[in-house]
Amino acid sequence: MSEPVFYKLGEKKSGINIPGKVQDFHEIRDKCLRDGVLFEDDSFPANESSFYFAPGKGRRSFEWLRPHQLSDRPMFISDGAQRFDVMQGELGNCWLLAVTHETCIIAVANLTLNDKLFQRVVPHDQTFDKPEYAGIFHFRFWQYGRWVDVVVDDRLPTTNGHLMLMHSKDRHEFWSALIEKAYAKLHGSYEALKGGTTSEAMEDFTGGLTENFELQSNECPPNLLNIMLKAFERSSFLGCSIEALDSSQMEAEMSNGLIRGHAYSVTAIKLVQLSTAKVKGKIPLIRVRNPWGNEAEWKGAWSDKSREWTVVPEREKQQLGLTFDADGEFWMSFTDFKNNFTRLEICNLSPDSLDEDNKRRWEVSYFEGSWVRGISAGGCRNNLQTFHLNPQYLISLVDIDEDDDEDYCIEYF
Incomplete structure (x- = not known):
């Protein structure tokens, strides 16, 4: 391109x-x-x-x-x-x-x-x-x-x-x-x-398009983890935050170390291998970064130096680039991520923003139109006699995601 x-x-x-x-x-x-x-x-x-x-x-x-x-x-x-x-x-x-x-x-x-x-x-x-x-x-x-x-x-x-x-x-x-x-x-x-x-x-x-997810609402999709994994594979940008209910909560630190009314970035999503005598398998972990870049970090499970890291093989830790610096970046489980953050924002990049070796890509098509007085400017829905003259685009969803039971097509205007 x-x-x-x-x-x-x-x-x-x-x-x-x-x-x-x-x-x-x-x-x-x-x-x-x-x-x-x-x-x-x-x-x-x-x-x-x-x-x-x-x-x-x-x-x-x-x-x-x-x-x-x-x-x-x-x-x-x-x-x-x-x-x-x-x-x-x-x-x-x-x-x-x-x-x-x-x-x-x-x-x-x-x-x-x-x-x-x-x-x-x-x-x-x-x-x-x-x-x-x-x-x-x-x-x-x-x-x-x-x-x-x-x-x-x-x-x-x-x-x-x-x-x-x-x-x-x-x-x-x-x-x-x-x-x-x-x-x-x-x-x-x-x-x-x-x-x-x-x-x-x-x-x-x-130049991408952003989707917003309210994590604490009934509208949060049940396959959120899969959505995040696919977004990360496509090099999408991810940001998250915790809602502040009033001005007094803005920038307020919670007992678990997270900050209300504050934006974070998601820098990695990994399925991490566990290996103990009793437990073997993978757990989804989310790496999050506080832009303050200091010790204001998550204090719960999978935080810096927490005991959970003892059940992760050393080779796996090296592949994760695991560090315990006071740099604002930390890991947490997907469950804790979903239970603590209230909003997730995913910005999907256009194909020309991705590297050539990127395995997964979005596809983008542009269709431009204009509203011309007396020809294609039909006005709002109050003008039923002329509304149909406005530029219109018919969208058909022909290739749905395998895990999408509702066959949704998202439209951006």
């Missing part, structure tokens, strides 16, 4: 109308290099207008700094992109982004698990090394059926010489902080990321 077309932010065909000149990364970088200056993005300036919806009293003060002002050897990507490169800022619970910007972090962390898609979203034609460095970077996001290229400068919000928001575990690495800035620019400000959902963020970073 051919490489997709990338439109520049604000370009007529990008589907996004914004004021100002359309920005071309290579054109701007080359000009900055010729002039011997570092890029300063006037369309997303280093001030409060890019951070908040609107200026106001009592705002927390911060300083915009470039990576070379934070590190003596800044790198775009250090030793390959990994999910542990993506950590949530330690802002405390006193102001706007402490709770909700992890939806972006979950999407970015999942992005590192798919090298082909990562290179599409994070172009590798950018560096902090001279003579190519000009203080300008760019990233691609999926918007309104198009891949859109977003340019930013590398002035980042900091406090006391440290990045305030998304950052890498390696303090010299800056790709994750810069992609968050580009995503904030796409939406108008950092504060605009506050109201997003994990589903929206995953679709913006992949």
Whole structure:
């Protein structure tokens, strides 16, 4: 499948109308290099207008700094992109982004698990090394059926010489902080990321389609494990969360170590072999990651250093890449996962986002239509005489899943 077309932010065909000149990364970088200056993005300036919806009293003060002002050897990507490169800022619970910007972090962390898609979203034609460095970077996001290229400068919000928001575990690495800035620019400000959902963020970073499952409801499918296994085999992105019943429960730690009102990513699903004198067989385990990247982890069965791991053969542990670090990542049984988390979000990738050796693929067909006044714009159902003129698509489900007893076909509009 051919490489997709990338439109520049604000370009007529990008589907996004914004004021100002359309920005071309290579054109701007080359000009900055010729002039011997570092890029300063006037369309997303280093001030409060890019951070908040609107200026106001009592705002927390911060300083915009470039990576070379934070590190003596800044790198775009250090030793390959990994999910542990993506950590949530330690802002405390006193102001706007402490709770909700992890939806972006979950999407970015999942992005590192798919090298082909990562290179599409994070172009590798950018560096902090001279003579190519000009203080300008760019990233691609999926918007309104198009891949859109977003340019930013590398002035980042900091406090006391440290990045305030998304950052890498390696303090010299800056790709994750810069992609968050580009995503904030796409939406108008950092504060605009506050109201997003994990589903929206995953679709913006992949061009995929998301399914939502309410795990504690009667609508949760009985074959959920099989759905998750198939999704993982197809390299789908998975996120999960525990509902907060009111604002007082947001970011509240439960006795089992899990956090309410907080987004997690699912990084692995495995059927793990057990071997004891009394028990032999496989148990489904789910690996989950907290974007805080610290000791805030699950404390129940199959958690770090729990006794359950003693019945797993050493070879099996090695194949799982099992570690007991305080890195926010942990294992839990599928039963505990389903009984504790309330929502699961699965973002199914398009075929061109998958590697060639991927054994299972989705298939996608695009059909485009339009509503033309007097011809195909039939109005809503209140207009029964003309409603049938609206563009219509007939869908027939001809190849159902073997374990689908109800022969459902999911339609997205």
